[in-house]
Amino acid sequence: MAGRGSDTMEHDGGETISDVSFPLGEGVSGRGRSSISMSDEGEEAFYVPESRPTLDLGDGPRPMDTTYWHDVERARSPVHSYNSVYSDTQFCQSDELDEETELSATRVQLERTESYSSCYSVDSDDCENRTRKSQSAAPKAESPEVELPLRPELIKNPGEKRHPAMTVDFTFKAIRKTLERLGQDDLRKFKITLWKRYPESFSAPPQGMDMVDLVDRLLECYDLEVALQLTKALLKDMDLKRLADYLTDLCKKNEVRYELRHTLLRKYSSMYEGFAQQGEHKAFDSVFNELYITDRGNAGPNIQHEVRKIDKLSTNRKKEELITCRQIFDPNVIYEKHVSHIVTNGIAGVGKSVAVQKFIMDWAEEREHSHVYFLFPLPFKELNLMLGLKTSLLEIVHTLYPETKVLPTFECDEGKVMFICDGLDEYARRLDFHRTETLCDSTEPATMHVVVTNLIRGNLLPSSLLWIISRPLTSSRLPPEAVHQVLEVRGFTDEQKEEYFRRRFQDPAQANKVIAHLTSCKTLHIMCHLPMFCWVVCGVFQRTFSEKGPDAELPKGLTLMYTHLLLVHLHVRGSRGSASRTPEEERDFLMKLGKLAFTMLEKNQMVIGKDTLKDCGVDVAEAVTKSGLCIEFLIEQFVMYQERIQTFIHPTIQEYLAALYVFLTWRCTGQNVLQQPLKSKFSRMFKDPGLLDMHRSAIERSLQSPDGNLDVFLRFLLGMAQTANQELLQRFLPNMNKCSSVSEETAAIIRKKIKENHHPDRNANLQCCLDELGVGAEARSRSRSNSVKNH
Ligand SMILES: Nc1ncnc2c1ncn2[C@@H]1O[C@H](COP(=O)(O)OP(=O)(O)OP(=O)(O)O)[C@@H](O)[C@H]1O
Numbered sequence: 023m024a025g026r027g028s029d030t031m032e033h034d035g036g037e038t039i040s041d042v043s044f045p046l047g048e049g050v051s052g053r054g055r056s057s058i059s060m061s062d063e064g065e066e067a068f069y070v071p072e073s074r075p076t077l078d079l080g081d082g083p084r085p086m087d088t089t090y091w092h093d094v095e096r097a098r099s100p101v102h103s104y105n106s107v108y109s110d111t112q113f114c115q116s117d118e119l120d121e122e123t124e125l126s127a128t129r130v131q132l133e134r135t136e137s138y139s140s141c142y143s144v145d146s147d148d149c150e151n152r153t154r155k156s157q158s159a160a161p162k163a164e165s166p167e168v169e170l171p172l173r174p175e176l177i178k179n180p181g182e183k184r185h186p187a188m189t190v191d192f193t194f195k196a197i198r199k200t201l202e203r204l205g206q207d208d209l210r211k212f213k214i215t216l217w218k219r220y221p222e223s224f225s226a227p228p229q230g231m232d233m234v235d236l237v238d239r240l241l242e243c244y245d246l247e248v249a250l251q252l253t254k255a256l257l258k259d260m261d262l263k264r265l266a267d268y269l270t271d272l273c274k275k276n277e278v279r280y281e282l283r284h285t286l287l288r289k290y291s292s293m294y295e296g297f298a299q300q301g302e303h304k305a306f307d308s309v310f311n312e313l314y315i316t317d318r319g320n321a322g323p324n325i326q327h328e329v330r331k332i333d334k335l336s337t338n339r340k341k342e343e344l345i346t347c348r349q350i351f352d353p354n355v356i357y358e359k360h361v362s363h364i365v366t367n368g369i370a371g372v373g374k375s376v377a378v379q380k381f382i383m384d385w386a387e388e389r390e391h392s393h394v395y396f397l398f399p400l401p402f403k404e405l406n407l408m409l410g411l412k413t414s415l416l417e418i419v420h421t422l423y424p425e426t427k428v429l430p431t432f433e434c435d436e437g438k439v440m441f442i443c444d445g446l447d448e449y450a451r452r453l454d455f456h457r458t459e460t461l462c463d464s465t466e467p468a469t470m471h472v473v474v475t476n477l478i479r480g481n482l483l484p485s486s487l488l489w490i491i492s493r494p495l496t497s498s499r500l501p502p503e504a505v506h507q508v509l510e511v512r513g514f515t516d517e518q519k520e521e522y523f524r525r526r527f528q529d530p531a532q533a534n535k536v537i538a539h540l541t542s543c544k545t546l547h548i549m550c551h552l553p554m555f556c557w558v559v560c561g562v563f564q565r566t567f568s569e570k571g572p573d574a575e576l577p578k579g580l581t582l583m584y585t586h587l588l589l590v591h592l593h594v595r596g597s598r599g600s601a602s603r604t605p606e607e608e609r610d611f612l613m614k615l616g617k618l619a620f621t622m623l624e625k626n627q628m629v630i631g632k633d634t635l636k637d638c639g640v641d642v643a644e645a646v647t648k649s650g651l652c653i654e655f656l657i658e659q660f661v662m663y664q665e666r667i668q669t670f671i672h673p674t675i676q677e678y679l680a681a682l683y684v685f686l687t688w689r690c691t692g693q694n695v696l697q698q699p700l701k702s703k704f705s706r707m708f709k710d711p712g713l714l715d716m717h718r719s720a721i722e723r724s725l726q727s728p729d730g731n732l733d734v735f736l737r738f739l740l741g742m743a744q745t746a747n748q749e750l751l752q753r754f755l756p757n758m759n760k761c762s763s764v765s766e767e768t769a770a771i772i773r774k775k776i777k778e779n780h781h782p783d784r785n786a787n788l789q790c791c792l793d794e795l796g797v798g799a800e801a802r803s804r805s806r807s808n809s810v811k812n813h
Contacts, residue, residue: 175255187280281425319508368511370650371554395437446492578793581741616683681738741794
């Protein structure tokens with residue numbers, strides 16, 4: 023009855039008529055239906071009988087009575103409806119199609135007039151008056167008994183509310199799938215019993231009916247519940263209780279699936295942009311922007327840079343293929359390439375959880391992934407809360423999704439069962455694949471850690487799909503046999519960045535202005551490959567527009583944006599269950615990492631040497647996984663030898679942390695680390711250098727450094743002392759006093775350098791330094807008015 027909106031309809035007089043709204047022979051599959059009339063709205067008017075039509079075969083045709091014509095939603099076309107039965111992988115995986123079914127499909131499409139439905143003459147559209155074409159040929163001996171047995175299965179409990187998952191479409195497929203499991207003899211017996219037990223619906227032995235017609239007929243004649251009850255009763259009478267239970271089970275799973283979808287929609291249809299405390303809570307679909315995901319894991323960090331030339335870090339030569347969120351766990355990949363365990367990694371804030379949410383929403387909204395029957399997100403954050411418990415995988419699912427409690431097992435041949443475990447890096451236990459005991463039963467309780475380890479190993483529910491999402495460090499430590507494919511979320515491409523900002527700034531003029539601005543600020547534009555950074559940039563620009571109006575000049579400085587990003591990362595670290603740190607501890611961590619960044623920058627190094635983090639007193643997990651400022655990836659030095667490499671997540675993050683280190687050292691100890699160590703005689707004279715001295719030495723150092731290696735670092739250092747930036751860094755600063763501004767004096771030094779033009783290739787960067795000091799706009803307008811005057 024595909025395409026029918028509801029199973030009960032109201033008469034003109036408000037009286038409800040029952041489920042029987044299909045003219046005979048035009049059943050739920052849509053077969054054998056001829057169009058009758060077309061209303062203006064495109065809906066067809068069908069005859070809907072007051073009561074279920076009887077197949078009284080004795081009377082001749084009567085004139086057509088159109089008193090009870092009602093507008094009902096148009097049923098799907100026969101072919102469409104028929105196809106829908108076959109194309110639904112939920113019920114008919116291609117390999118399940120047996121020869122008989124295929125033959126029957128062909129027969130139905132080619133020989134429709136031979137179908138059972140068409141064995142009634144269609145000289146009248148009034149079902150009551152259809153005459154059986156072959157009536158005279160029907161042998162009298164085949165008439166069923168007049169005395170009918172008790173038939174409790176035909177009584178529908180009036181108080182029972184139909185579950186919304188019990189649609190006509192589902193019921194059709196469930197009965198059909200069940201009956202398809204009958205052997206030929208049993209099917210014949212089933213049909214004869216139908217005829218004998220329900221003569222009002224099956225006035226002749228329905229042996230000629232194929233499966234589609236048979237189920238159509240049942241649903242034409244009975245309510246959905248009754249059709250199911252009737253099928254089960256007959257199967258039980260035939261001693262086929264297991265098959266009856268199978269049908270019950272299909273219905274139960276269908277209801278659970280429906281409720282699970284609703285739960286997931288409730289949980290995932292909105293999101294906090296950025297992070298929960300600060301971000302806006304929005305409808306997911308209004309926020310989601312397509313992401314750049316590749317099947318080439320371990321590709322290393324993004325190394326695009328405005329000034330520095332950085333050699334490619336990864337040796338992964340695999341050709342990269344781009345994947346959209348909807349292609350993850352594509353049926354082709356699952357069935358043809360036998361991929362059932364996928365690991366997806368990516369740096370902090372790159373959009374991994376958003377990609378997961380997109381997958382879940384697509385499934386819950388029935389837009390994609392119909393081959394997945396049950397989808398269970400099991401975020402590690404939530405698994406952590408159950409770490410002390412002895413539990414089974416089934417119990418974990420029951421706890422997180424109570425609607426599944428009616429399911430005693432996950433056995434499911436209607437489609438795949440899939441688990442999504444987001445945030446492996448947040449998992450509170452260290453995974454040990456060598457020593458953790460083996461567990462193969464998803465219903466057997468064990469410690470949570472054993473369950474998780476065995477789920478990842480693929481021991482629990484081997485046919486299920488598993489998607490693990492993690493920041494880089496942890497995912498590279500999974501056993502290779504448990505990882506069939508590694509994907510990496512790499513954020514946004516240039517087109518996706520633009521799309522993101524157009525979505526966020528709905529006024530096209532503002533969107534154009536933002537995009538033009540970002541394109542002109544190369545570092546900002548590059549860094550917008552990171553969605554979290556895009557969110558930060560949006561916030562800053564939106565504030566500018568709301569404070570200064572739509573014509574406001576957008577800030578060109580980088581430092582403030584990077585400081586926001588740093589704080590977001592540190593905040594996210596805290597919310598991911600990492601041990602909390604005092605501001606002093608946090609500053610100590612940043613200083614150590616910043617010192618390393620600075621030392622490496624001076625040597626133009628990007629790769630952090632083996633054990634260097636440890637030697638600098640920095641906890642690797644803290645830097646790479648928890649704070650998300652570094653990345654670890656594997657490079658293949660030789661064919662069989664892979665080496666773990668660590669770098670900062672982007673070269674500009676290294677430059678920012680180096681500048682932060684120089685600035686915090688000066689604020690905390692009064693020391694200028696840029697000053698070359700002086701011979702003791704002079705050292706006292708320069709003991710307490712001022713901010714201006716530090717700026718001056720930084721400008722000199724950057725102009726001396728080859729290839730502009732310290733250019734962006736210089737910009738960050740000059741931006742650090744800006745009031746707005748100091749306010750953001752307040753919690754790391756030892757006292758509340760802000761250092762007095764030296765912007766004008768520093769700007770004067772820079773202008774002088776530009777004018778002297780000793781380093782013409784660095785003037786552009788010096789101009790950017792003025793932007794960082796907040797005087798760039800003024801300088802540009804001054805130079806514009808000078809050039810106007812000179813003309
Ligand atoms: N596809 C996207 N469309 C729009 N915004 C996005 C998208 N992906 C990420 N964002 C923005 O970036 C923020 C961080 O994304 P997300 O939480 O998915 O990152 P993540 O990679 O899971 O980070 P973590 O490793 O910290 O868990 C989101 O809150 C959102 O503001």
